[in-house]
Structure formats: structure tokens, C-alpha cells
Amino acid sequence: MTDLAQSDLKRLVLHDLHVSLGGKMVPFAGYDMPVQYPAGVMTEHLHTRAAAGLFDVSHMGQVILRPHGDMAALVAAFEALMPVDVAGLAEGRQRYGLFTNETGGILDDLMFANRGDHLFVVVNAACKEADVAHMTAHLSAVAEVEHITDRALLALQGPMAEAALAAWVPGVAEMRFMDVRVFDTGFGPMWVSRSGYTGEDGFEISVPESGAMDLARALLSTEGVMPIGLGARDSLRLEAGLCLYGHDIDTTTSPVEAGLTWAIQKVRRTGGARAGDFPGAARILREMDHGPERLRVGLSPQTRAPMREGTQLFDPDGTPLGEVTSGGFGPSVQAPIAMGYVAASHATPGTALEGEVRGKRMAVTVTPLPFHPTTYKR
Amino acid sequence: MKYTKEHEWMRVEGDLVVVGITEHAATQLGDVVFVELPETETMVAEGDEVCVIESVKAASDILAPLDGEIVEVNTKLVDKPALVNEDPTGEAWFFKMKIDDLAALDDYMDEDEYADFIG
Known part of the structure; x- marks a missing residue:
């Protein structure tokens, strides 16, 4: 095994900011990423729970699914890839989803949002090329699959996240958990969801790369906000009981074994109006009905x-x-x-x-x- | 004080050698959350894995820097692993060894050489 040469690693648009903040850079999913800053994993973790932490998660995949015609055709096709209720997701709302395979394993876990005339999907960094190919293969007949590569993704998490982001974008204070909204700001059009992966209240913010540095600096200058690396991101999500793809879930684990049945809404379960009709339904529904091993x-x-x-x-x-x-x-x-x-x-x-x-x-x-x-x- | 390439320090105290890890090592490890110490009255050989240190990030070993007998261990570290980050070269010593010949320490780096070693 040889490590990736530094030059083979992709750089985030905020790379220079991480380095200037003293970030210790390590290879992760093909990117040069900050694992921690000088404060250290313990302090960064506790600070996020006590105040607010800013995470650069721009390595994750952002995808827009834009229907060629009818939204309903896209919704139906997207629903056929997951054991999840897509049709029931209201405009302006986001939901957790899972791409499954024919044997009921998990190809990736993701967030998807209904933005009225299209869907916005955020997937894991290590899976994003495969996810885009998967969606292109299955959805091209009904939608354009647009891999967004000119936007950064920031997460602001913790009890002071609302106040810190509202200082720059006042409208976010009105959002509830899993709401999504678009804001026109001085940093460019911001796609904001009230969500995250730490167990804390907070936001994920998609921002044009051209505005990302200014936004990150603005947030870091706001009371209570500290930069947080991948080390604390991992300990925070573990304490919150959240799965890390490739570790806690993969192509061999079913959503039922993984304890993710809460993500399978009633309508897709045995007896539901749109039960089954997703990859791996035989195993997943059997395990739901009779219990997994x-x-x-x-x-x-x-x-x-x-x-x-x-x-x-x-x-x-x-x-x-x-x-x-x-x-x-x-x-x-x-x-x-x-x-x-x-x-x-x-x-x-x-x-x-x-x-x-x-x-x-x-x-x-x-x-x-x-x-x-x-x-x-x- | 003498230093090993594994970032341990050794200090002579009477006829014993006190062993710990350097400030540099403690910083690299990050926040220490667990320390497992050897049994006392154990004979060890240079290079034996005698302690385990776990930080939030990962586990690593402390090797016996010399042949000898572990005669005392710092049980304070078991209850308060964070001492390793707070005072690595003082209060957070790991164990004391009895060795045959203190001249064995001469082979190791002194402070200036260690400073060069870590750059």
C-alpha cells in the first residue's frame, strides 16, 4: 500500500484557510482535509456541543435532479431507488434516504430535499462518483442529473449555530429541523438546510465557491464559532449514534440490520400503499416483518x-x-x-x-x- | 535527560531510570484518554511493548527503551490520562526501571540532538 502523493489529493476551495488556521491536513476520500486544528479533537468536540462549530464538508457530493417534464415522474423514479417515501416529502423539506442494492445492502446514505421544481441531493464523498452514475443510469429518462462541482458545503453545528448564522442571514432563525430554503446573500445564493451530522441543532450551507471564503471568514468571526476538523466530526456523530458509510453501513448491511427502519416510512412497508418496489425489497421487508439475524x-x-x-x-x-x-x-x-x-x-x-x-x-x-x-x- | 527515536524521555533518579513520552509525542497523539501500564516486577527487553496509550484518535505503544525490570508504575495516569498532555515530562512519567548499567543511556540522544531529530 502506498499513500496518495499530496499532489494527487484534491484541494478544497477553503484549503488555504484551513492551513492558515493551523489545520492538520490528512488525506480523506481523495481530498486533503483538516483532521483537527490546534485546539485538538477533544476541545473542538466539546466546543461544538457548547457553542458552535464550523465544518468544511465540501468534499461531499451535491447533485440536482431536474425533471425533463413532470416532477411526479422524477419522484416515482427516485423512489424506485430507495425504501423511502419521496412522494410524501413536502416542498421546502429534506429527508434522509438510502440507495439500496438488489440484495438489500446499502450503496450509500444521503439527504434529499424537495425544492419545488427539482430535488437536491447530498451524498457521501467516497461514493459520489458511483452515486452520480447510479442516478444517471436510473433517472436520465425523466430528469437531468446535474453534479454540482462549483459550490462549497459548510456545516455550522451547535447551540449557537442559529444565532451565528442569523447574524448574516436573518431568515434562518425561522427554519425548523429538516427545512430547506434558498437565500440571496452577499455570498451568493445560499442553499440552507437545518440539519447536520453531529446530533446538534445546526445548518448545512451550500454556497458558490466564489463566496465560500468570505462566508467561512464571516462565520468564524462571529461569537461562539470555532473551526472543527474531521476528528471531532467523527466523535460527534458517533456519540449521536449516526452511521458512517463504509464503516457502520455498506453493501452487505441492510437498513433493517443497521437500525435504520425509522427511515423507511409506513407507505413503503408491507401493507403500505407503495410497499416494496425498491432494490432489495424482498430481504428488507422480510427482515422488517420477521426480524433480522x-x-x-x-x-x-x-x-x-x-x-x-x-x-x-x-x-x-x-x-x-x-x-x-x-x-x-x-x-x-x-x-x-x-x-x-x-x-x-x-x-x-x-x-x-x-x-x-x-x-x-x-x-x-x-x-x-x-x-x-x-x-x-x- | 536522554531521548529515544520513539519519542520517549529517560531521566536517572538514584539507581533507577524514569521513562515518559516527550512533549512532541504528546502533542502528536492529541488528547490522551486511556493509559495501560505494565505490571511491576516484570523483566522487559529493549523494544518490548510495555504500555498502551490511546488518544481520541488512535492507540499507540510505549516501548521499553532498555533491558531491565519495571519496578514502579505511575498509577495516577490510569485515573487521569489527560496528565500526559498537561505535563508529559513531569508528573506524567509512565514507569521506573532498574537496569544493569546506567551507561546504556549514553547511546541515546541528548536534548539538543532530540531537538534536531524532531526538526
Whole structure:
């Protein structure tokens, strides 16, 4: 294995800002990204929960689906790619979605928004080329699939996010969780959603690259806002019990095993008006109706030793049960935390398991998710 | 004080060698959240993995810098791993070793050489 040469890494439009802020740059999904700033992961994490954190997530994919004719034809075609209710999403609202494959695994997880005459989709960086190809293959007959590459994406998260963004864009204060709106601003047309991936209230902001530097500097100059790297983004989402694609979910895990059935609305479930008719429906609906063989669970190691990704999990009698898919230390809960898959028979909160750390079996308990309560503004 | 290429420092205290990690290493690791110490009265060889340090980001090992016996460990680090970031070259020592010949330390970098080593 060789590391990507620095020159092969793509640079974010805010690259120079990250470097000037003292960001420690690392390769991530083909981009040169700040993993932390001088404050460090712990401080950045706690600051986001206490005030507001600014994250550069411009590496993520932004896609517009513009119908050739009728919106309804696009909605129906997009709904055929996911076990999710697309038709029921009101204009100005966003929803969590999942592209599934024929065997019921997850190709990617995403956010999609109904913006009246088109859909706006945000996908994971590592999957974006494949997602665009997937959407192009399945939606070209009814819509233009437009991969937006001239916009940055910023996330502003935490209890002071509303005040900080409203200082520049007053209208955002009226938005509720998962609302989307477009604002004409001095930074260019801003596409704002009240969402994020930290468990905190906050916003994701798509802004033209030409206005991104000024917007980032403006937000960083606002009371309570600090730049946050990928390290804290990971610990924040883990505490919030949110899945990281390629780790907690992938092409082998079904949405049911992953505990994402809340994302499958009633209308797409057995007995619903538009039940099934999405890739992998046979497995996904069977697992919903009869229970999956394994489940994603929260895990609280009972010693101070973190259980990292790949830690093998066992019944106290020694039977292998599964493994950790994300694990580390939760700065807000001040304890090691993890998520992983275990046999459904051992997935009830409170179940005592063991995880193997450096050759030793250590006690770990199945725990409800999230580890830290979410504070979305519903 | 003497230094290893693995960013550990060694300080002679009577007939013992006190071992810890450098400020540079502590900064690179980030916030330390877990420390696992060796058993006392353990014979170790140079290069043996004797402690585990975990930061928010990742796990790393501390190697025995010399052949000898672990005679004392700093149990304060178990309850307060953050000491490693707060005072790496003082209060956050990891263990004390008894070695046959303190002259073995002569092979290691002094402060100026270590400063050059980390650039």
C-alpha cells in the first residue's frame, strides 16, 4: 500500500484557510482535509456541543435532479431507488434516504430535499462518483442529473449555530429541523438546510465557491464559532449514534440490520400503499416483518479502554457474536463508546458481552443509542 | 535527560531510570484518554511493548527503551490520562526501571540532538 502523493489529493476551495488556521491536513476520500486544528479533537468536540462549530464538508457530493417534464415522474423514479417515501416529502423539506442494492445492502446514505421544481441531493464523498452514475443510469429518462462541482458545503453545528448564522442571514432563525430554503446573500445564493451530522441543532450551507471564503471568514468571526476538523466530526456523530458509510453501513448491511427502519416510512412497508418496489425489497421487508439475524447496537466498554473498529465481540461463554464498526472515546460522555453488529439474540440494551482488545476479553454492555441526547429544533 | 527515536524521555533518579513520552509525542497523539501500564516486577527487553496509550484518535505503544525490570508504575495516569498532555515530562512519567548499567543511556540522544531529530 502506498499513500496518495499530496499532489494527487484534491484541494478544497477553503484549503488555504484551513492551513492558515493551523489545520492538520490528512488525506480523506481523495481530498486533503483538516483532521483537527490546534485546539485538538477533544476541545473542538466539546466546543461544538457548547457553542458552535464550523465544518468544511465540501468534499461531499451535491447533485440536482431536474425533471425533463413532470416532477411526479422524477419522484416515482427516485423512489424506485430507495425504501423511502419521496412522494410524501413536502416542498421546502429534506429527508434522509438510502440507495439500496438488489440484495438489500446499502450503496450509500444521503439527504434529499424537495425544492419545488427539482430535488437536491447530498451524498457521501467516497461514493459520489458511483452515486452520480447510479442516478444517471436510473433517472436520465425523466430528469437531468446535474453534479454540482462549483459550490462549497459548510456545516455550522451547535447551540449557537442559529444565532451565528442569523447574524448574516436573518431568515434562518425561522427554519425548523429538516427545512430547506434558498437565500440571496452577499455570498451568493445560499442553499440552507437545518440539519447536520453531529446530533446538534445546526445548518448545512451550500454556497458558490466564489463566496465560500468570505462566508467561512464571516462565520468564524462571529461569537461562539470555532473551526472543527474531521476528528471531532467523527466523535460527534458517533456519540449521536449516526452511521458512517463504509464503516457502520455498506453493501452487505441492510437498513433493517443497521437500525435504520425509522427511515423507511409506513407507505413503503408491507401493507403500505407503495410497499416494496425498491432494490432489495424482498430481504428488507422480510427482515422488517420477521426480524433480522443481526443488529447494529450501541456498545459501552466497561473499562476505560476504547474498543476500536474491528474489535471482535463475544458472548461471555465465548461464542462469537459480531464486531465493532466504529469505536473510540466520547468527549461529552467522558467514556469509551462504540457501535457494532451483534446477533439479534444479544442486541437488547443491558446485555453483557465481551470485546477482545489486544488479546484480552473485556466487558462491554449493549447500550441504547444515541450516547448523547440530540437537540434538533423540531 | 536522554531521548529515544520513539519519542520517549529517560531521566536517572538514584539507581533507577524514569521513562515518559516527550512533549512532541504528546502533542502528536492529541488528547490522551486511556493509559495501560505494565505490571511491576516484570523483566522487559529493549523494544518490548510495555504500555498502551490511546488518544481520541488512535492507540499507540510505549516501548521499553532498555533491558531491565519495571519496578514502579505511575498509577495516577490510569485515573487521569489527560496528565500526559498537561505535563508529559513531569508528573506524567509512565514507569521506573532498574537496569544493569546506567551507561546504556549514553547511546541515546541528548536534548539538543532530540531537538534536531524532531526538526
